[in-house]
Amino acid sequence: MSQPTPGSVTEKTFSAYTPEQSEKYASARHDYHSSLYETVLKYHSATGGELGVLLDVGCGPGNVTRALGSRFTEAIGLDPSCGMLETARSLGGTTSTSLPIRYELGSAEQLGENLERPIEEGSVDLITAANAAHWFDMPAFWTAAARVLKPGGTVALWTSGNVTSHPSVPNAEAIKAAFDKHHEDHLVAYYEPGNFLTRNRYATLPLPWTIATPIPDFDKTTFFRKDWELGETFYTGEQEIGMDMLEKMMSSSSPQVRWHQAHPDLVGTDKDIVRILRREIERLLHEAGVEKGKERVMGTVQGSLLMVKHRM
Incomplete structure (x- = not known):
């Protein structure tokens, strides 16, 4: 299958979520491990970044905004989904100075330029986007990021790959093959351009110096990448x-x-592809000696973090 140009299709799945869908999403998604957050903060601080203003783009229900926002004087979560923002606001969060986190409706391409309280030029210390940058129009994002970042500010973008089975799970190789088959047989046909970027863990994500009109405000020599491999947390x-x-x-x-949207009559039935995957994993666990009723897996993913600095 050909891979469309990133940003050629606007994300319409999560941005259209209702508050009820957003609550379900939040309950199904675990937070990122503290080691990821510490890696972001360590790089940011070691390269001259300050802990003034955090801008979390595509914040969804606000996990990252709350986790990192507690270390900053001010924190803003930005998302195009009213449903996601309602969930984020209900969960709240405060900054290092006990200010409430702001959750605002907005896009990665404007970065708060059109808000009632606009995000001012040169005011942001750290921009984050967790499992979201693959939905951005990256040239427009980098242009906006250059506008709002302070000199010496940082952009941190990260993504996770596909869910698979930890090597310690009984029959792990066969279960991994079942996950892979599920993706290839059923899900790739429902990919949008951004999903291909998550599969290669942002190896081809457009960067400020690779887009058609490079953004000189970012220093290529500061580029930092860290990968989490299978089995790492x-x-x-x-x-x-x-x-x-x-x-x-x-x-x-x-x-x-x-x-699920394309097959509403099959959701939750024995023909639901997630239910089919579940039954196959259960079968493989039983084959390895796991008793019925005690079927459990240890899920794991690969992940990648990309960071770059605004020039001083």
Whole structure:
């Protein structure tokens, strides 16, 4: 299947979420491990970044905004989905100075330029985007990021790959093959351009110096990348989970959501592709000697973090 140009299709799945869908999404998605947050903060601080203003773009229900916002004087979560923002606001969060986190409706391409309280030029210390940059129009994002960042400010973008089975799970190789087959047979047809970027863990994500009109405000020599491989902890929830939670987590991915939207009569039935995957994993666990009723897997993902600095 050909891979469309990133940014050629606007993300319409999560941005259209209702508050009820957003709550389900939040309950199915684990937070990122503290080691990821510490990597971001360590690089940011070691390269002259300050802890003034955090701007979390595509914040969704606000996990990252709350986790990192507690270390900053001011924190703003930006998302194009009213439903996601309602969930984020209900969960709240405060900054290092006990200010409430702001959650605002906005896009990665404008970065708060049109808000009632606009994000001022040169006011932001750290911009983050967790599992979201693959939906951005990257040239427009980099232009906006250059505008709002302070000199010496940082952009941190990260993504996770596909969910698979930890090597310690009984029959792990066969279960990994089942996950891979599920993606290839059922989900790739429901991919949008951004999903291909997550599969290669942002190897081809457009950067300020690779876009058609490079943005000179960013220093290529400061580029930093860190990869988490299978078995390394990227999410806090990389632990044993039951089949109900597995099904819930798998159902929250955007290609799976689009499959469900295309097959509403099959959702939750024996012909639901997530249910089919679940049954296959259960079979493989039983084959390895796991008793019925005790089926559990340890999910794991690969992840990648990309960071770059605004010139001083």
